[in-house]
Amino acid sequence: HGLGREEWPRAWYERELRGSYDAVIIGGGVHGLATAYYLARDHGVRDVAVLDRAYIGSGGSGRNTAILRSNYLTPEGVRFYDRSVKLYEHLAADLNFNVMFSQRGHLTLAHNDASLRTMHWRTEVNKLQGVDSEVIGPDRISELVPYLDTSGEARYPILGALYHPPGGIVRHDAVVWGYARGADAHGVHIHQQTEVTGIDVERGRVTGVQTNRGRIATPVVLNATAGWAGLVSDMAGVSLPIQTSPLQAAVTEPVRPFLDTVVVSGTLHVYVSQTDRGELVFGASVDPFASYSMRGSLEFAEGIAGHVLELMPALHRIRLLRQWAGLCDMTPDYSPIMGPTPVEGFYVDVGWGTYGFKAGPVSGEAMAACLAHGKPPEIISAFGLDRFGDGRLVGEKGAAAVGH
Numbered sequence: 529h530g531l532g533r534e535e536w537p538r539a540w541y542e543r544e545l546r547g548s549y550d551a552v553i554i555g556g557g558v559h560g561l562a563t564a565y566y567l568a569r570d571h572g573v574r575d576v577a578v579l580d581r582a583y584i585g586s587g588g589s590g591r592n593t594a595i596l597r598s599n600y601l602t603p604e605g606v607r608f609y610d611r612s613v614k615l616y617e618h619l620a621a622d623l624n625f626n627v628m629f630s631q632r633g634h635l636t637l638a639h640n641d642a643s644l645r646t647m648h649w650r651t652e653v654n655k656l657q658g659v660d661s662e663v664i665g666p667d668r669i670s671e672l673v674p675y676l677d678t679s680g681e682a683r684y685p686i687l688g689a690l691y692h693p694p695g696g697i698v699r700h701d702a703v704v705w706g707y708a709r710g711a712d713a714h715g716v717h718i719h720q721q722t723e724v725t726g727i728d729v730e731r732g733r734v735t736g737v738q739t740n741r742g743r744i745a746t747p748v749v750l751n752a753t754a755g756w757a758g759l760v761s762d763m764a765g766v767s768l769p770i771q772t773s774p775l776q777a778a779v780t781e782p783v784r785p786f787l788d789t790v791v792v793s794g795t796l797h798v799y800v801s802q803t804d805r806g807e808l809v810f811g812a813s814v815d816p817f818a819s820y821s822m823r824g825s826l827e828f829a830e831g832i833a834g835h836v837l838e839l840m841p842a843l844h845r846i847r848l849l850r851q852w853a854g855l856c857d858m859t860p861d862y863s864p865i866m867g868p869t870p871v872e873g874f875y876v877d878v879g880w881g882t883y884g885f886k887a888g889p890v891s892g893e894a895m896a897a898c899l900a901h902g903k904p905p906e907i908i909s910a911f912g913l914d915r916f917g918d919g920r921l922v923g924e925k926g927a928a929a930v931g932h
């Protein structure tokens with residue numbers, strides 16, 4: 529005897545906005561909500577507010593193409609994203625929320641010798657970190673993806689691929705909702721339509737945030753925004769080396785399941801996966817200009833259609849249903865900026881470029897530890913803001929899904 533629809537409990541509640549909290553997290557995406565969840569669950573810090581200027585998951589968390597993987601290029605990156613994949617593997621059980629993680633395997637195609645060399649490099653780094661990756665040839669690729677044009681006739685013939693079996697896709701909204709429900713159940717307050725308009729800093733330390741609903745006093749603020757990461761950090765007097773560009777994506781009408789793996793082609797600037805509903809999800813590289821626009825363009829739709837057909841000519845009659853864009857905060861080395869800043873009590877979890885969604889769980893876990901103890905845990909120690917001044921960059925461009 530199940531519950532009627534009207535009896536379904538709310539997943540999270542609208543709480544009264546208090547005048548002070550032990551910690552304020554700006555940004556109600558998967559990073560902010562996961563940080564709040566782990567802060568409350570693992571560190572007993574429950575007097576926490578998560579603020580979002582719109583609704584939770586309205587930014588990058590609701591606009592990404594839901595791809596998870598850990599086949600990065602640097603040892604720091606591989607260790608970090610692998611922890612995220614491990615957390616995702618247990619997330620449905622941890623949150624008691626079906627996040628539909630499907631570890632269907634992830635293929636990054638190489639169409640030239642230079643990318644094949646990078647795939648071999650990534651494979652070796654991955655293996656040394658205990659991550660399952662290997663380079664495979666066209667025969668094995670066509671077994672995995674029968675509709676792919678692996679013939680020598682293609683304009684950019686497929687020479688091989690980096691195959692990463694633990695990679696896959698997840699239901700991105702469910703991840704946001706699951707963390708929101710978990711955080712709320714531990715006492716965290718989630719305030720939507722609450723826009724931060726200023727950050728109060730006195731004698732080098734954070735004392736509160738100004739919002740469209742009034743001031744909130746707090747000794748700890750985390751900037752977990754994307755798109756507006758630079759703007760929010762500027763409010764605290766901390767400038768970040770970030771440029772923001774849109775990344776566009778699109779989805780087709782649903783068709784019978786035929787694509788079991790995620791397929792990425794850096795040369796053709798496209799990635800494709802098929803959801804459990806049967807839709808194909810397409811994404812591209814970031815638009816080649818800085819912008820805050822979240823509108824799709826005809827140029828993108830034409831470009832992606834052409835590139836998808838170069839990979840899978842059989843799709844020529846499938847129709848695109850929707851397209852959209854999200855904002856990517858690009859850093860000089862394509863790695864995130866995480867940890868404390870020169871302003872005491874002001875922390876950042878920003879600069880995610882095109883990697884943010886997949887890092888949600890590990891970022892939440894690590895930033896919660898960082899906020900609770902005031903210093904970054906080992907797993908994010910390479911990603912501090914000070915690396916740009918010290919010249920200790922963590923170059924992850926070679927692990928981008930597509931060329932930038």
Ligand code: PYC
Pocket residue numbers: 593595596597799811882883927928929
């Ligand atoms: O890094 O896997 C990735 C990715 C896919 C879409 C955007 N980034």
